[in-house]
Amino acid sequence: MPQLFTNKRLIILLGSIIVLVALIGFSLRDREHLSWPEQFINDVIGLGQAVVSKPAQGVAGFFDDIENLRHTYEENKKLKERIQQTAQLESEVERLKRDNEELRTVLGKRESLADYEPIQATVIARNPDRWYDVITIDQGEASGVQPNMAVITAEGLVGKVKTASKFTSTVQLLSAHDSRSRVSAVIQGDENIFGLIEGYDKQKKALSMTKIPYDAKVKEGMLVTTSGMGGVFPEGLVIGKVKEMTPDEFGLTQTALIEPAASFDGFEHVMVTKRGMTTVLPEEEEQGQVLVEGGDL
Amino acid sequence: MKRLLLPLLVIVLFYSDSVIHLVFPESLFGDEQVAVSRLFLIGLLFMAAFLDRNTALKYSFLFGFFFDIFYTGILGAYMFFLPLIVYISSKLVKVLENHLFVFCFIVLFSVFLLELIMFQLNVLVERTEMTAAQFMTTRLGPTLLLNFVIYALLAVPLKNAFEKLPRI
Numbered sequence: 147m148p149q150l151f152t153n154k155r156l157i158i159l160l161g162s163i164i165v166l167v168a169l170i171g172f173s174l175r176d177r178e179h180l181s182w183p184e185q186f187i188n189d190v191i192g193l194g195q196a197v198v199s200k201p202a203q204g205v206a207g208f209f210d211d212i213e214n215l216r217h218t219y220e221e222n223k224k225l226k227e228r229i230q231q232t233a234q235l236e237s238e239v240e241r242l243k244r245d246n247e248e249l250r251t252v253l254g255k256r257e258s259l260a261d262y263e264p265i266q267a268t269v270i271a272r273n274p275d276r277w278y279d280v281i282t283i284d285q286g287e288a289s290g291v292q293p294n295m296a297v298i299t300a301e302g303l304v305g306k307v308k309t310a311s312k313f314t315s316t317v318q319l320l321s322a323h324d325s326r327s328r329v330s331a332v333i334q335g336d337e338n339i340f341g342l343i344e345g346y347d348k349q350k351k352a353l354s355m356t357k358i359p360y361d362a363k364v365k366e367g368m369l370v371t372t373s374g375m376g377g378v379f380p381e382g383l384v385i386g387k388v389k390e391m392t393p394d395e396f397g398l399t400q401t402a403l404i405e406p407a408a409s410f411d412g413f414e415h416v417m418v419t420k421r422g423m424t425t426v427l428p429e430e431e432e433q434g435q436v437l438v439e440g441g442d443l
Numbered sequence: 444m445k446r447l448l449l450p451l452l453v454i455v456l457f458y459s460d461s462v463i464h465l466v467f468p469e470s471l472f473g474d475e476q477v478a479v480s481r482l483f484l485i486g487l488l489f490m491a492a493f494l495d496r497n498t499a500l501k502y503s504f505l506f507g508f509f510f511d512i513f514y515t516g517i518l519g520a521y522m523f524f525l526p527l528i529v530y531i532s533s534k535l536v537k538v539l540e541n542h543l544f545v546f547c548f549i550v551l552f553s554v555f556l557l558e559l560i561m562f563q564l565n566v567l568v569e570r571t572e573m574t575a576a577q578f579m580t581t582r583l584g585p586t587l588l589l590n591f592v593i594y595a596l597l598a599v600p601l602k603n604a605f606e607k608l609p610r611i
Contacts, residue, residue, distance in 0.1 A: 162523055169519030173511075174568055184512050191513045195458060202462045209466075273514050274460035276479050277565045280516065308516075316516065323571050349475075 176326070178293040178309065185311040189286070192314035196270045196284050203414055210412075259374035259381035261422030265289055269414055270314070279322040281305075283416060286313040294378045296419045302384035302407030303329070303372060307418060315418075320353060321346040321410045330376035331355055331385055333362075333402070334369045341402065343370075343385060352389055352403040360399055364391050370404050380421045384408075449498075449608050456486035457506050461514065478585035481554050482593055483510070486601060487525065488550055491533040492541065493605040499533070500526045517568065524560050528553050543598055547591070554590045558583060 180188070250256065267283040285291050287310050295307045297317045305319040306327070318324065320343070329343040333355075341358040355370065368388045374381030390403040463480040483506070491499035507521035515521070532553045539545050562578050565571045573582070 166519040166523040169522075170517055170564075170568065173516060173518040187509060187512050191509055194454065195461065195513075198458045198462055199465055202466050206466045269465075271461045271514065272464050274464050274479065275515060275561060276464070276477055277561060278515065278570045280514075282513070323569070325569065 180309050180311060188311040188316075189313045192270065192282060192284065192311070195282065196268075199270045207414070257423050259421075259423055262380035262419040263290075263422065264417040264419055265291060267291075267315075267416050267418055269416060272411075279305075279319040279410065280308065281317050281319065283315055283317055283418070284313070285418065286311050286315050288312050290420055291315045291418050292420075295421075296372065296379040296383055298383055298417050298419060299408045299413045299415070301409070302386065303379075304408045304410060304413070304416065306379075317416070319410050320406065321348070328376075329379065329385070330373045331370050332373040333358070333364055333388060334371060335364070338373075339364060340373055340375070343404070347403070350403060351405070353386060353406055355388075355402040355404050356394070356399065358391075358400040358402055360393065360397060362400065364388055364400070364402060366390070370402075374421075378421065380419050383419065445609050449494075452604065452608070453486070453490075453502050453506060456483045457509065459483060459486075475581050476585040477582045478589040479558070479582070480593060481557065481586070481590050482597070484525065484528070484553060484557055485550055485590065485594060485597070487529050488532050488553055489598075489601045489605050491529045492536045492546060493602055494608060496529075496533045499529050503529045517564070517570075520561065520564055524557065528557055528560075531556070543602065547594055547598070550594055551587055551591060554587060555583070558586055 250258075265285055267285040269281050270284050271282040273280045283291075283297075291307055291310045293307050293310055296303060297305045297307060303320065305317045305322070306329075308316045308318040310316075318327065320327075320329070323346070325344075327344065331341055331343045333339040333341065339358055339362045341355045343353050343355050345354050346352070347354060358364065366388055370385045370388060372379045372381060372383040372385060384407045386404040386406040386408075388402050389405045392401050392403070393399075394401050459482045460480050463482065487499050487503045490502065503525040504522060507523070507525035508518075510521040510525075511518045532549050535549050535552070536546065539549065562571075562573070562575075562582075566573070
């Protein structure tokens, strides 16, 4: 039996365990800004990643297209039915929009929580070890991306920017397990019902929305959007639809299971939303207590 | 020119896992199952067995660090455990036989070890709520299967590549 640990090896092993623990502790701190070596490495690797993932996505897209082609006929039939309703809806939306604008000018209130400026981005990488749902996109601070901004696809909200380097950023998806991540949301009905999106149930494939008042009457299929009250996300980004309601363990509030509108995998293009109105972030020292959107309320 | 080939190959291997993840849809094994490709690790193991152990240790340390920064965000995890697993497997290669069939088991064992360590680590830092039973049923099986397929496809080319490359 050869001796596995000589003195030198043992010292190396122990030394690296200390370094490991220190590094993990360092990286788990709730930090929004990466140190410059990390940013630099992120940008360099991101460049290479963008080069290799573009053709890969082309290949993936090709397979998707074939898959889509098989369902074309049925989808076409359904869409035709939809189109007729859409035309009516569109004219109504147009009328309401005009109304809204006019009333706003009457009030002298120009800005709204719902205004945002979209920044187009492409997904260049997904965390390959798949323990934590993060993706990397090809836009960074250089194009105005900041930590905590909401990230959407055409279907709805998918996540928020976790960290931003100069030319790439990391996006944490709503499906990632993070006890500090909350999104202030609203269930749209006759009355707006506010709550918090926290957590994702992987088995049921549903987000859970907590802190809904016990007497709120929520029906299945009601639309859930961001409320804009968290301070960072704009108002009115679609999150999903109510699937199921359950009272919480003390009966003081209710919890809703929400079927997300956007799927968390298989998308390629996203938009980062830069809110038009001032964003509110808690002071550094407050962050322990105050939870802001994506660490936030 | 020949000196650049090895770093280039490692870079390709480094990106390969995320590209595999991008190209193949998550639902490849059904909605519940999670299959993770570990081609980068497999490449490093081949390097340790057929090129030079210490070179492989250096590369796994450096690129493990990059992996941490760029993909996972937990610094130190891959930087520390990739070299450790490469080291363990190279010891196993010495004890056992340096044959592709035997090596397959060493590779799968290493993949298992890495998955297990990463599972424990992610539970520790509260990034997952998965229980050990869930881990065994939904993650381990598909991952080992996928990596076996990758091994079966790429074992011979990887072996040939590393045997021909100069040591740097």
